[in-house]
Amino acid sequence: MQLIVATLWAISHFSLKVGAENAREVVIEASRLYSPVLSVGRVMSQDLSFRGQSLKKGDRVMFYTGLANFDPEVFNEPFQFIPGRKEKPLSFGGSSLVVVAEGMIMVCFIT
Secondary structure, X not given: OHHHHHHHHHHHHOOOOOOOOOHHHHHHXXXXXXXXXXXXXXXXXXXXXXXXXXXXXXXXXXXXXXXXXOOOOOOOOOOOOOOOOOXXXXXXXXXXXXXXXXXXXXXXXXX
16 A cells, blocks of 8 residues: 555656556656565574674574665665666565566556
């Protein structure tokens, strides 16, 4: 529901013309700015040291995808609504299920 409202708000706020040719890009960019999934939990499969922190195999960690979508090292002008970006957001995580989730979202919006 949040993604539907966010997409409709973005279309209205930015006076976008949306048709079959750009609907996917508009929805994906809305999902980047207004991520429906803010974090994803994982279990460490091996030991890792990162920036002075030790993570052990079996530790539970949270990955904040909502914040990652605003990383200026990845997204040029991360706070701007720019449909058609070449960089893909992490709004639905980073697994193979992303394709399924994005497909389901597109069916809801485009049909």
